[in-house]
Amino acid sequence: MSKIRTLAGTVAALATVVALPVTDAHAQAVVLCSQTALRAAITQANAAPGPNTLFLTPGCTYNLTAPDNPGNGLPVVTSDITIVGSLLGTRNVIRRQSASAFRIFRVQGPNARLTLNSLTVRDGRSGSSGGGGILNDGGALTLNSVEVTRNLSDIGGVGAGIGSNSTLTLRNSTVSFNRSTNNGGGLYSSGTTTISNTTIAGNTAKDGGAGMEVRGSLTLTNSRVTDNAGGEDGGGILSFALTGTITDTLIQGNTIAGDGLVGGGIRNASGSTLTLERTTVFANRALGSGSQAGGISNVGAGSTVNLRNSSVSYNYAKAAPGGILNDGGTVSLTATSVEENYPTNCSPSAPAVAGCTN
Incomplete structure:
Protein backbone atom coordinates (compact mmCIF):
# COMPACT_ATOMS: atom_id res chain seq x y z
CA MET A 1 0.00 0.00 0.00
CA SER A 2 2.89 2.41 0.74
CA LYS A 3 4.25 1.81 -2.75
CA ILE A 4 0.90 2.73 -4.27
CA ARG A 5 0.69 5.92 -2.19
CA THR A 6 4.20 6.94 -3.26
CA LEU A 7 3.47 6.29 -6.92
CA ALA A 8 0.23 8.23 -6.78
CA GLY A 9 1.99 11.24 -5.30
CA THR A 10 4.90 11.10 -7.73
CA VAL A 11 2.83 10.97 -10.89
CA ALA A 12 0.08 13.40 -9.92
CA ALA A 13 1.60 16.18 -11.99
CA LEU A 14 2.41 13.97 -14.94
CA ALA A 15 -0.77 12.27 -16.15
CA THR A 16 -4.28 11.27 -15.18
CA VAL A 17 -3.56 7.54 -15.51
CA VAL A 18 -0.12 6.08 -14.89
CA ALA A 19 0.76 2.60 -16.09
CA LEU A 20 2.86 0.56 -13.70
CA PRO A 21 5.32 -2.13 -14.73
CA VAL A 22 3.67 -5.23 -16.13
CA THR A 23 4.18 -8.33 -14.02
CA ASP A 24 2.96 -11.78 -15.01
CA ALA A 25 1.22 -10.25 -18.03
CA HIS A 26 -1.05 -8.34 -15.66
CA ALA A 27 -1.09 -4.60 -16.37
CA GLN A 28 -1.56 -2.25 -13.42
CA ALA A 29 -2.32 1.44 -13.03
CA VAL A 30 -2.94 4.00 -10.31
CA VAL A 31 -6.03 6.13 -10.95
CA LEU A 32 -5.87 9.73 -9.79
CA CYS A 33 -8.80 11.25 -7.90
CA SER A 34 -11.19 12.43 -10.62
CA GLN A 35 -13.97 11.04 -12.77
CA THR A 36 -11.91 11.93 -15.84
CA ALA A 37 -9.02 9.78 -14.63
CA LEU A 38 -11.27 6.84 -13.77
CA ARG A 39 -13.02 6.93 -17.13
CA ALA A 40 -9.69 7.15 -18.97
CA ALA A 41 -8.31 4.23 -16.98
CA ILE A 42 -11.27 1.97 -17.80
CA THR A 43 -11.13 2.94 -21.47
CA GLN A 44 -7.41 2.16 -21.58
CA ALA A 45 -7.92 -1.16 -19.79
CA ASN A 46 -10.66 -2.18 -22.20
CA ALA A 47 -8.28 -1.65 -25.11
CA ALA A 48 -5.30 -3.40 -23.52
CA PRO A 49 -4.69 -7.15 -23.85
CA GLY A 50 -4.95 -9.44 -20.82
CA PRO A 51 -6.17 -8.63 -17.30
CA ASN A 52 -5.79 -5.09 -15.98
CA THR A 53 -5.83 -3.87 -12.37
CA LEU A 54 -6.69 -0.29 -11.44
CA PHE A 55 -5.73 1.01 -7.98
CA LEU A 56 -7.87 3.89 -6.75
CA THR A 57 -6.33 6.86 -4.97
CA PRO A 58 -6.63 6.16 -1.24
CA GLY A 59 -9.58 7.92 0.37
CA CYS A 60 -10.90 9.39 -2.88
CA THR A 61 -14.61 9.74 -3.65
CA TYR A 62 -15.10 9.55 -7.40
CA ASN A 63 -18.12 11.78 -8.08
CA LEU A 64 -19.73 11.16 -11.46
CA THR A 65 -21.42 14.38 -12.48
CA ALA A 66 -22.62 13.27 -15.94
CA PRO A 67 -22.97 9.98 -17.83
CA ASP A 68 -20.01 8.75 -19.82
CA ASN A 69 -22.34 7.08 -22.32
CA PRO A 70 -26.13 6.70 -22.44
CA GLY A 71 -27.32 5.18 -19.17
CA ASN A 72 -23.86 4.59 -17.65
CA GLY A 73 -21.64 6.73 -15.48
CA LEU A 74 -18.45 4.93 -16.53
CA PRO A 75 -17.29 3.32 -19.78
CA VAL A 76 -18.92 -0.07 -20.38
CA VAL A 77 -16.55 -2.82 -19.20
CA THR A 78 -15.81 -5.21 -22.07
CA SER A 79 -12.53 -6.81 -20.93
CA ASP A 80 -10.99 -8.24 -17.74
CA ILE A 81 -10.68 -5.39 -15.23
CA THR A 82 -10.10 -5.39 -11.47
CA ILE A 83 -10.63 -2.16 -9.52
CA VAL A 84 -9.02 -2.05 -6.07
CA GLY A 85 -10.11 0.44 -3.44
CA SER A 86 -8.34 1.58 -0.28
CA LEU A 87 -7.27 -1.25 1.99
CA LEU A 88 -6.53 1.16 4.85
CA GLY A 89 -8.19 4.35 6.00
CA THR A 90 -11.21 5.91 4.31
CA ARG A 91 -13.05 3.65 1.89
CA ASN A 92 -13.16 4.66 -1.75
CA VAL A 93 -16.59 5.64 -3.07
CA ILE A 94 -17.80 5.73 -6.66
CA ARG A 95 -21.12 7.58 -6.84
CA ARG A 96 -23.52 9.44 -9.11
CA GLN A 97 -23.69 13.12 -8.16
CA SER A 98 -25.97 14.47 -10.85
CA ALA A 99 -29.59 15.25 -11.66
CA SER A 100 -29.19 12.97 -14.68
CA ALA A 101 -30.18 9.32 -14.21
CA PHE A 102 -27.46 6.73 -14.88
CA ARG A 103 -26.07 3.59 -13.27
CA ILE A 104 -22.45 3.39 -12.15
CA PHE A 105 -21.10 0.26 -13.93
CA ARG A 106 -22.19 -1.85 -16.88
CA VAL A 107 -20.40 -5.12 -17.70
CA GLN A 108 -21.20 -6.36 -21.18
CA GLY A 109 -20.24 -9.32 -23.34
CA PRO A 110 -18.75 -12.79 -22.89
CA ASN A 111 -15.19 -11.47 -22.51
CA ALA A 112 -16.13 -8.93 -19.87
CA ARG A 113 -15.01 -9.58 -16.30
CA LEU A 114 -15.25 -6.92 -13.62
CA THR A 115 -13.88 -7.49 -10.11
CA LEU A 116 -14.40 -4.80 -7.48
CA ASN A 117 -12.42 -4.90 -4.22
CA SER A 118 -12.87 -2.81 -1.07
CA LEU A 119 -15.00 0.10 -2.25
CA THR A 120 -18.54 1.54 -2.24
CA VAL A 121 -20.88 1.86 -5.24
CA ARG A 122 -23.79 4.19 -4.50
CA ASP A 123 -26.52 6.50 -5.79
CA GLY A 124 -26.78 4.98 -9.24
CA ARG A 125 -30.12 5.18 -11.04
CA SER A 126 -31.17 3.06 -14.00
CA GLY A 127 -34.22 2.97 -16.24
CA SER A 128 -36.11 -0.01 -17.63
CA SER A 129 -32.94 -2.02 -18.32
CA GLY A 130 -32.35 -2.37 -14.56
CA GLY A 131 -29.18 -2.68 -12.52
CA GLY A 132 -29.33 0.67 -10.75
CA GLY A 133 -25.85 0.36 -9.27
CA ILE A 134 -24.29 -2.29 -11.49
CA LEU A 135 -25.64 -4.15 -14.53
CA ASN A 136 -23.91 -7.38 -15.55
CA ASP A 137 -25.06 -8.22 -19.07
CA GLY A 138 -23.44 -11.44 -20.27
CA GLY A 139 -20.16 -11.10 -18.39
CA ALA A 140 -18.80 -12.05 -14.97
CA LEU A 141 -19.12 -9.75 -11.96
CA THR A 142 -17.26 -10.33 -8.68
CA LEU A 143 -17.52 -8.17 -5.57
CA ASN A 144 -15.08 -8.58 -2.66
CA SER A 145 -15.68 -6.40 0.42
CA VAL A 146 -17.88 -4.04 -1.56
CA GLU A 147 -20.83 -1.98 -0.38
CA VAL A 148 -23.64 -1.46 -2.93
CA THR A 149 -26.03 1.06 -1.44
CA ARG A 150 -28.77 3.60 -2.14
CA ASN A 151 -29.16 2.78 -5.81
CA LEU A 152 -32.49 2.96 -7.68
CA SER A 153 -33.93 0.88 -10.50
CA ASP A 154 -36.63 3.03 -12.06
CA ILE A 155 -39.30 2.74 -14.78
CA GLY A 156 -39.97 -0.93 -14.04
CA GLY A 157 -36.33 -2.04 -14.14
CA VAL A 158 -35.21 -4.96 -11.97
CA GLY A 159 -32.25 -5.20 -9.61
CA ALA A 160 -31.80 -1.82 -7.96
CA GLY A 161 -28.44 -2.61 -6.40
CA ILE A 162 -27.25 -5.23 -8.90
CA GLY A 163 -28.82 -6.71 -12.01
CA SER A 164 -27.14 -9.77 -13.54
CA ASN A 165 -28.06 -12.29 -16.23
CA SER A 166 -24.86 -14.35 -16.19
CA THR A 167 -22.25 -14.94 -13.45
CA LEU A 168 -22.42 -13.06 -10.17
CA THR A 169 -20.18 -13.59 -7.10
CA LEU A 170 -20.37 -11.64 -3.83
CA ARG A 171 -17.96 -12.15 -0.94
CA ASN A 172 -17.80 -10.25 2.35
CA SER A 173 -20.02 -7.53 0.93
CA THR A 174 -23.12 -5.50 1.76
CA VAL A 175 -26.12 -4.76 -0.48
CA SER A 176 -28.30 -2.29 1.39
CA PHE A 177 -30.97 0.40 1.08
CA ASN A 178 -31.47 -0.02 -2.66
CA ARG A 179 -34.95 0.52 -4.16
CA SER A 180 -36.60 -1.11 -7.17
CA THR A 181 -39.85 -0.02 -8.81
CA ASN A 182 -40.22 -3.63 -9.98
CA ASN A 183 -38.50 -6.74 -8.55
CA GLY A 184 -35.14 -7.32 -6.89
CA GLY A 185 -34.58 -4.44 -4.50
CA GLY A 186 -31.12 -5.58 -3.47
CA LEU A 187 -30.30 -7.69 -6.49
CA TYR A 188 -31.84 -9.55 -9.41
CA SER A 189 -29.85 -12.46 -10.84
CA SER A 190 -30.91 -14.93 -13.53
CA GLY A 191 -27.64 -16.78 -14.06
CA THR A 192 -25.16 -18.39 -11.68
CA THR A 193 -25.18 -16.64 -8.32
CA THR A 194 -22.68 -17.32 -5.51
CA ILE A 195 -22.92 -15.29 -2.30
CA SER A 196 -20.89 -15.75 0.89
CA ASN A 197 -20.37 -13.76 4.11
CA THR A 198 -22.61 -11.03 2.77
CA THR A 199 -25.42 -8.88 4.21
CA ILE A 200 -28.46 -8.02 2.10
CA ALA A 201 -30.50 -5.62 4.21
CA GLY A 202 -32.91 -2.71 4.14
CA ASN A 203 -33.74 -2.98 0.45
CA THR A 204 -37.22 -2.34 -0.97
CA ALA A 205 -39.12 -3.42 -4.06
CA LYS A 206 -42.51 -2.29 -5.33
CA ASP A 207 -43.23 -5.88 -6.36
CA GLY A 208 -41.28 -8.95 -5.18
CA GLY A 209 -37.87 -10.13 -4.10
CA ALA A 210 -37.14 -7.09 -1.97
CA GLY A 211 -33.87 -8.59 -0.77
CA MET A 212 -33.17 -10.57 -3.91
CA GLU A 213 -34.88 -12.29 -6.83
CA VAL A 214 -32.87 -15.24 -8.13
CA ARG A 215 -33.29 -17.60 -11.08
CA GLY A 216 -30.93 -20.22 -12.49
CA SER A 217 -28.65 -21.34 -9.65
CA LEU A 218 -27.89 -19.97 -6.19
CA THR A 219 -25.30 -20.81 -3.54
CA LEU A 220 -25.81 -18.62 -0.46
CA THR A 221 -23.63 -19.26 2.61
CA ASN A 222 -22.81 -17.58 5.94
CA SER A 223 -24.91 -14.55 5.11
CA ARG A 224 -27.76 -12.35 6.35
CA VAL A 225 -30.94 -11.43 4.47
CA THR A 226 -32.66 -9.04 6.86
CA ASP A 227 -35.16 -6.20 7.09
CA ASN A 228 -36.08 -6.00 3.41
CA ALA A 229 -39.61 -4.94 2.42
CA GLY A 230 -41.63 -5.67 -0.73
Whole structure:
Protein backbone atom coordinates (compact mmCIF):
# COMPACT_ATOMS: atom_id res chain seq x y z
CA MET A 1 0.00 0.00 0.00
CA SER A 2 2.89 2.41 0.74
CA LYS A 3 4.25 1.81 -2.75
CA ILE A 4 0.90 2.73 -4.27
CA ARG A 5 0.69 5.92 -2.19
CA THR A 6 4.20 6.94 -3.26
CA LEU A 7 3.47 6.29 -6.92
CA ALA A 8 0.23 8.23 -6.78
CA GLY A 9 1.99 11.24 -5.30
CA THR A 10 4.90 11.10 -7.73
CA VAL A 11 2.83 10.97 -10.89
CA ALA A 12 0.08 13.40 -9.92
CA ALA A 13 1.60 16.18 -11.99
CA LEU A 14 2.41 13.97 -14.94
CA ALA A 15 -0.77 12.27 -16.15
CA THR A 16 -4.28 11.27 -15.18
CA VAL A 17 -3.56 7.54 -15.51
CA VAL A 18 -0.12 6.08 -14.89
CA ALA A 19 0.76 2.60 -16.09
CA LEU A 20 2.86 0.56 -13.70
CA PRO A 21 5.32 -2.13 -14.73
CA VAL A 22 3.67 -5.23 -16.13
CA THR A 23 4.18 -8.33 -14.02
CA ASP A 24 2.96 -11.78 -15.01
CA ALA A 25 1.22 -10.25 -18.03
CA HIS A 26 -1.05 -8.34 -15.66
CA ALA A 27 -1.09 -4.60 -16.37
CA GLN A 28 -1.56 -2.25 -13.42
CA ALA A 29 -2.32 1.44 -13.03
CA VAL A 30 -2.94 4.00 -10.31
CA VAL A 31 -6.03 6.13 -10.95
CA LEU A 32 -5.87 9.73 -9.79
CA CYS A 33 -8.80 11.25 -7.90
CA SER A 34 -11.19 12.43 -10.62
CA GLN A 35 -13.97 11.04 -12.77
CA THR A 36 -11.91 11.93 -15.84
CA ALA A 37 -9.02 9.78 -14.63
CA LEU A 38 -11.27 6.84 -13.77
CA ARG A 39 -13.02 6.93 -17.13
CA ALA A 40 -9.69 7.15 -18.97
CA ALA A 41 -8.31 4.23 -16.98
CA ILE A 42 -11.27 1.97 -17.80
CA THR A 43 -11.13 2.94 -21.47
CA GLN A 44 -7.41 2.16 -21.58
CA ALA A 45 -7.92 -1.16 -19.79
CA ASN A 46 -10.66 -2.18 -22.20
CA ALA A 47 -8.28 -1.65 -25.11
CA ALA A 48 -5.30 -3.40 -23.52
CA PRO A 49 -4.69 -7.15 -23.85
CA GLY A 50 -4.95 -9.44 -20.82
CA PRO A 51 -6.17 -8.63 -17.30
CA ASN A 52 -5.79 -5.09 -15.98
CA THR A 53 -5.83 -3.87 -12.37
CA LEU A 54 -6.69 -0.29 -11.44
CA PHE A 55 -5.73 1.01 -7.98
CA LEU A 56 -7.87 3.89 -6.75
CA THR A 57 -6.33 6.86 -4.97
CA PRO A 58 -6.63 6.16 -1.24
CA GLY A 59 -9.58 7.92 0.37
CA CYS A 60 -10.90 9.39 -2.88
CA THR A 61 -14.61 9.74 -3.65
CA TYR A 62 -15.10 9.55 -7.40
CA ASN A 63 -18.12 11.78 -8.08
CA LEU A 64 -19.73 11.16 -11.46
CA THR A 65 -21.42 14.38 -12.48
CA ALA A 66 -22.62 13.27 -15.94
CA PRO A 67 -22.97 9.98 -17.83
CA ASP A 68 -20.01 8.75 -19.82
CA ASN A 69 -22.34 7.08 -22.32
CA PRO A 70 -26.13 6.70 -22.44
CA GLY A 71 -27.32 5.18 -19.17
CA ASN A 72 -23.86 4.59 -17.65
CA GLY A 73 -21.64 6.73 -15.48
CA LEU A 74 -18.45 4.93 -16.53
CA PRO A 75 -17.29 3.32 -19.78
CA VAL A 76 -18.92 -0.07 -20.38
CA VAL A 77 -16.55 -2.82 -19.20
CA THR A 78 -15.81 -5.21 -22.07
CA SER A 79 -12.53 -6.81 -20.93
CA ASP A 80 -10.99 -8.24 -17.74
CA ILE A 81 -10.68 -5.39 -15.23
CA THR A 82 -10.10 -5.39 -11.47
CA ILE A 83 -10.63 -2.16 -9.52
CA VAL A 84 -9.02 -2.05 -6.07
CA GLY A 85 -10.11 0.44 -3.44
CA SER A 86 -8.34 1.58 -0.28
CA LEU A 87 -7.27 -1.25 1.99
CA LEU A 88 -6.53 1.16 4.85
CA GLY A 89 -8.19 4.35 6.00
CA THR A 90 -11.21 5.91 4.31
CA ARG A 91 -13.05 3.65 1.89
CA ASN A 92 -13.16 4.66 -1.75
CA VAL A 93 -16.59 5.64 -3.07
CA ILE A 94 -17.80 5.73 -6.66
CA ARG A 95 -21.12 7.58 -6.84
CA ARG A 96 -23.52 9.44 -9.11
CA GLN A 97 -23.69 13.12 -8.16
CA SER A 98 -25.97 14.47 -10.85
CA ALA A 99 -29.59 15.25 -11.66
CA SER A 100 -29.19 12.97 -14.68
CA ALA A 101 -30.18 9.32 -14.21
CA PHE A 102 -27.46 6.73 -14.88
CA ARG A 103 -26.07 3.59 -13.27
CA ILE A 104 -22.45 3.39 -12.15
CA PHE A 105 -21.10 0.26 -13.93
CA ARG A 106 -22.19 -1.85 -16.88
CA VAL A 107 -20.40 -5.12 -17.70
CA GLN A 108 -21.20 -6.36 -21.18
CA GLY A 109 -20.24 -9.32 -23.34
CA PRO A 110 -18.75 -12.79 -22.89
CA ASN A 111 -15.19 -11.47 -22.51
CA ALA A 112 -16.13 -8.93 -19.87
CA ARG A 113 -15.01 -9.58 -16.30
CA LEU A 114 -15.25 -6.92 -13.62
CA THR A 115 -13.88 -7.49 -10.11
CA LEU A 116 -14.40 -4.80 -7.48
CA ASN A 117 -12.42 -4.90 -4.22
CA SER A 118 -12.87 -2.81 -1.07
CA LEU A 119 -15.00 0.10 -2.25
CA THR A 120 -18.54 1.54 -2.24
CA VAL A 121 -20.88 1.86 -5.24
CA ARG A 122 -23.79 4.19 -4.50
CA ASP A 123 -26.52 6.50 -5.79
CA GLY A 124 -26.78 4.98 -9.24
CA ARG A 125 -30.12 5.18 -11.04
CA SER A 126 -31.17 3.06 -14.00
CA GLY A 127 -34.22 2.97 -16.24
CA SER A 128 -36.11 -0.01 -17.63
CA SER A 129 -32.94 -2.02 -18.32
CA GLY A 130 -32.35 -2.37 -14.56
CA GLY A 131 -29.18 -2.68 -12.52
CA GLY A 132 -29.33 0.67 -10.75
CA GLY A 133 -25.85 0.36 -9.27
CA ILE A 134 -24.29 -2.29 -11.49
CA LEU A 135 -25.64 -4.15 -14.53
CA ASN A 136 -23.91 -7.38 -15.55
CA ASP A 137 -25.06 -8.22 -19.07
CA GLY A 138 -23.44 -11.44 -20.27
CA GLY A 139 -20.16 -11.10 -18.39
CA ALA A 140 -18.80 -12.05 -14.97
CA LEU A 141 -19.12 -9.75 -11.96
CA THR A 142 -17.26 -10.33 -8.68
CA LEU A 143 -17.52 -8.17 -5.57
CA ASN A 144 -15.08 -8.58 -2.66
CA SER A 145 -15.68 -6.40 0.42
CA VAL A 146 -17.88 -4.04 -1.56
CA GLU A 147 -20.83 -1.98 -0.38
CA VAL A 148 -23.64 -1.46 -2.93
CA THR A 149 -26.03 1.06 -1.44
CA ARG A 150 -28.77 3.60 -2.14
CA ASN A 151 -29.16 2.78 -5.81
CA LEU A 152 -32.49 2.96 -7.68
CA SER A 153 -33.93 0.88 -10.50
CA ASP A 154 -36.63 3.03 -12.06
CA ILE A 155 -39.30 2.74 -14.78
CA GLY A 156 -39.97 -0.93 -14.04
CA GLY A 157 -36.33 -2.04 -14.14
CA VAL A 158 -35.21 -4.96 -11.97
CA GLY A 159 -32.25 -5.20 -9.61
CA ALA A 160 -31.80 -1.82 -7.96
CA GLY A 161 -28.44 -2.61 -6.40
CA ILE A 162 -27.25 -5.23 -8.90
CA GLY A 163 -28.82 -6.71 -12.01
CA SER A 164 -27.14 -9.77 -13.54
CA ASN A 165 -28.06 -12.29 -16.23
CA SER A 166 -24.86 -14.35 -16.19
CA THR A 167 -22.25 -14.94 -13.45
CA LEU A 168 -22.42 -13.06 -10.17
CA THR A 169 -20.18 -13.59 -7.10
CA LEU A 170 -20.37 -11.64 -3.83
CA ARG A 171 -17.96 -12.15 -0.94
CA ASN A 172 -17.80 -10.25 2.35
CA SER A 173 -20.02 -7.53 0.93
CA THR A 174 -23.12 -5.50 1.76
CA VAL A 175 -26.12 -4.76 -0.48
CA SER A 176 -28.30 -2.29 1.39
CA PHE A 177 -30.97 0.40 1.08
CA ASN A 178 -31.47 -0.02 -2.66
CA ARG A 179 -34.95 0.52 -4.16
CA SER A 180 -36.60 -1.11 -7.17
CA THR A 181 -39.85 -0.02 -8.81
CA ASN A 182 -40.22 -3.63 -9.98
CA ASN A 183 -38.50 -6.74 -8.55
CA GLY A 184 -35.14 -7.32 -6.89
CA GLY A 185 -34.58 -4.44 -4.50
CA GLY A 186 -31.12 -5.58 -3.47
CA LEU A 187 -30.30 -7.69 -6.49
CA TYR A 188 -31.84 -9.55 -9.41
CA SER A 189 -29.85 -12.46 -10.84
CA SER A 190 -30.91 -14.93 -13.53
CA GLY A 191 -27.64 -16.78 -14.06
CA THR A 192 -25.16 -18.39 -11.68
CA THR A 193 -25.18 -16.64 -8.32
CA THR A 194 -22.68 -17.32 -5.51
CA ILE A 195 -22.92 -15.29 -2.30
CA SER A 196 -20.89 -15.75 0.89
CA ASN A 197 -20.37 -13.76 4.11
CA THR A 198 -22.61 -11.03 2.77
CA THR A 199 -25.42 -8.88 4.21
CA ILE A 200 -28.46 -8.02 2.10
CA ALA A 201 -30.50 -5.62 4.21
CA GLY A 202 -32.91 -2.71 4.14
CA ASN A 203 -33.74 -2.98 0.45
CA THR A 204 -37.22 -2.34 -0.97
CA ALA A 205 -39.12 -3.42 -4.06
CA LYS A 206 -42.51 -2.29 -5.33
CA ASP A 207 -43.23 -5.88 -6.36
CA GLY A 208 -41.28 -8.95 -5.18
CA GLY A 209 -37.87 -10.13 -4.10
CA ALA A 210 -37.14 -7.09 -1.97
CA GLY A 211 -33.87 -8.59 -0.77
CA MET A 212 -33.17 -10.57 -3.91
CA GLU A 213 -34.88 -12.29 -6.83
CA VAL A 214 -32.87 -15.24 -8.13
CA ARG A 215 -33.29 -17.60 -11.08
CA GLY A 216 -30.93 -20.22 -12.49
CA SER A 217 -28.65 -21.34 -9.65
CA LEU A 218 -27.89 -19.97 -6.19
CA THR A 219 -25.30 -20.81 -3.54
CA LEU A 220 -25.81 -18.62 -0.46
CA THR A 221 -23.63 -19.26 2.61
CA ASN A 222 -22.81 -17.58 5.94
CA SER A 223 -24.91 -14.55 5.11
CA ARG A 224 -27.76 -12.35 6.35
CA VAL A 225 -30.94 -11.43 4.47
CA THR A 226 -32.66 -9.04 6.86
CA ASP A 227 -35.16 -6.20 7.09
CA ASN A 228 -36.08 -6.00 3.41
CA ALA A 229 -39.61 -4.94 2.42
CA GLY A 230 -41.63 -5.67 -0.73
CA GLY A 231 -45.10 -5.20 -2.13
CA GLU A 232 -45.92 -8.58 -3.67
CA ASP A 233 -43.95 -11.82 -3.12
CA GLY A 234 -40.80 -12.79 -1.24
CA GLY A 235 -39.79 -10.10 1.21
CA GLY A 236 -36.35 -11.61 1.69
CA ILE A 237 -35.87 -13.99 -1.25
CA LEU A 238 -37.98 -14.67 -4.35
CA SER A 239 -36.88 -17.76 -6.30
CA PHE A 240 -38.16 -18.79 -9.74
CA ALA A 241 -37.00 -21.77 -11.82
CA LEU A 242 -34.06 -22.08 -9.47
CA THR A 243 -31.78 -24.75 -8.08
CA GLY A 244 -30.40 -23.32 -4.88
CA THR A 245 -28.79 -23.99 -1.52
CA ILE A 246 -28.82 -21.70 1.50
CA THR A 247 -26.41 -22.64 4.28
CA ASP A 248 -25.62 -21.09 7.68
CA THR A 249 -27.70 -18.02 6.87
CA LEU A 250 -30.13 -15.78 8.79
CA ILE A 251 -33.36 -14.69 7.08
CA GLN A 252 -34.97 -12.29 9.51
CA GLY A 253 -37.29 -9.30 9.76
CA ASN A 254 -38.32 -9.23 6.10
CA THR A 255 -41.81 -7.95 5.25
CA ILE A 256 -44.22 -8.35 2.35
CA ALA A 257 -47.38 -6.28 1.93
CA GLY A 258 -49.19 -8.25 -0.80
CA ASP A 259 -52.15 -10.61 -0.54
CA GLY A 260 -52.23 -14.37 -1.00
CA LEU A 261 -49.37 -16.89 -0.94
CA VAL A 262 -46.70 -14.27 -0.54
CA GLY A 263 -43.85 -15.49 1.69
CA GLY A 264 -42.51 -12.83 4.03
CA GLY A 265 -39.11 -14.50 4.29
CA ILE A 266 -38.97 -16.69 1.16
CA ARG A 267 -41.28 -17.39 -1.77
CA ASN A 268 -40.21 -20.43 -3.80
CA ALA A 269 -42.12 -21.04 -7.06
CA SER A 270 -42.10 -22.15 -10.72
CA GLY A 271 -40.49 -25.53 -10.14
CA SER A 272 -37.61 -24.27 -8.00
CA THR A 273 -35.72 -26.59 -5.67
CA LEU A 274 -34.37 -24.79 -2.63
CA THR A 275 -32.42 -26.50 0.18
CA LEU A 276 -31.86 -24.78 3.52
CA GLU A 277 -29.13 -26.18 5.77
CA ARG A 278 -28.42 -24.78 9.26
CA THR A 279 -30.46 -21.72 8.36
CA THR A 280 -32.76 -19.60 10.54
CA VAL A 281 -36.01 -18.11 9.20
CA PHE A 282 -37.10 -15.81 12.02
CA ALA A 283 -39.63 -13.02 12.61
CA ASN A 284 -40.58 -12.35 8.99
CA ARG A 285 -44.05 -10.95 8.23
CA ALA A 286 -46.79 -11.13 5.58
CA LEU A 287 -49.03 -8.14 6.24
CA GLY A 288 -51.49 -7.92 3.33
CA SER A 289 -55.15 -8.65 3.87
CA GLY A 290 -55.52 -12.44 3.63
CA SER A 291 -51.78 -12.91 3.18
CA GLN A 292 -50.23 -16.28 4.09
CA ALA A 293 -46.77 -17.62 4.88
CA GLY A 294 -44.87 -15.16 6.98
CA GLY A 295 -41.87 -17.51 6.88
CA ILE A 296 -41.77 -19.60 3.69
CA SER A 297 -44.20 -19.99 0.77
CA ASN A 298 -43.67 -22.95 -1.58
CA VAL A 299 -46.01 -22.76 -4.56
CA GLY A 300 -46.69 -24.95 -7.59
CA ALA A 301 -46.15 -28.48 -8.81
CA GLY A 302 -42.47 -29.34 -8.87
CA SER A 303 -41.53 -26.62 -6.38
CA THR A 304 -39.53 -28.11 -3.51
CA VAL A 305 -38.14 -26.79 -0.24
CA ASN A 306 -35.90 -29.04 1.86
CA LEU A 307 -35.05 -27.85 5.38
CA ARG A 308 -32.24 -29.58 7.27
CA ASN A 309 -30.98 -28.71 10.74
CA SER A 310 -32.79 -25.40 10.46
CA SER A 311 -35.53 -23.43 12.23
CA VAL A 312 -38.63 -21.49 11.19
CA SER A 313 -40.01 -19.52 14.12
CA TYR A 314 -41.87 -16.38 15.22
CA ASN A 315 -43.01 -15.55 11.70
CA TYR A 316 -46.37 -13.83 11.23
CA ALA A 317 -49.09 -13.74 8.56
CA LYS A 318 -52.55 -12.18 8.46
CA ALA A 319 -54.02 -15.58 7.50
CA ALA A 320 -52.85 -19.10 8.35
CA PRO A 321 -50.27 -20.43 8.09
CA GLY A 322 -47.75 -18.04 9.57
CA GLY A 323 -44.74 -20.36 9.31
CA ILE A 324 -44.61 -22.52 6.16
CA LEU A 325 -47.19 -22.76 3.38
CA ASN A 326 -47.01 -25.59 0.85
CA ASP A 327 -49.35 -25.20 -2.11
CA GLY A 328 -49.01 -28.07 -4.59
CA GLY A 329 -45.30 -28.69 -4.12
CA THR A 330 -43.13 -30.55 -1.62
CA VAL A 331 -41.70 -29.42 1.71
CA SER A 332 -39.50 -31.77 3.75
CA LEU A 333 -38.22 -31.26 7.29
CA THR A 334 -35.11 -33.00 8.62
CA ALA A 335 -33.99 -32.16 12.17
CA THR A 336 -35.80 -28.85 11.75
CA SER A 337 -38.04 -27.00 14.21
CA VAL A 338 -41.12 -25.09 13.08
CA GLU A 339 -42.62 -23.38 16.11
CA GLU A 340 -44.18 -20.24 17.58
CA ASN A 341 -45.40 -18.98 14.21
CA TYR A 342 -48.73 -17.11 14.10
CA PRO A 343 -51.53 -17.94 13.52
CA THR A 344 -50.33 -21.50 12.77
CA ASN A 345 -47.07 -23.20 11.88
CA CYS A 346 -47.95 -25.02 8.65
CA SER A 347 -51.72 -25.56 8.46
CA PRO A 348 -53.46 -25.32 6.08
CA SER A 349 -51.05 -26.73 3.47
CA ALA A 350 -51.74 -29.14 0.63
CA PRO A 351 -50.00 -31.51 0.61
CA ALA A 352 -49.44 -31.19 4.34
CA VAL A 353 -45.95 -30.57 5.64
CA ALA A 354 -44.95 -33.83 7.26
CA GLY A 355 -43.55 -33.43 10.78
CA CYS A 356 -44.94 -29.93 11.28
CA THR A 357 -47.41 -29.57 14.15
CA ASN A 358 -49.69 -26.64 14.97
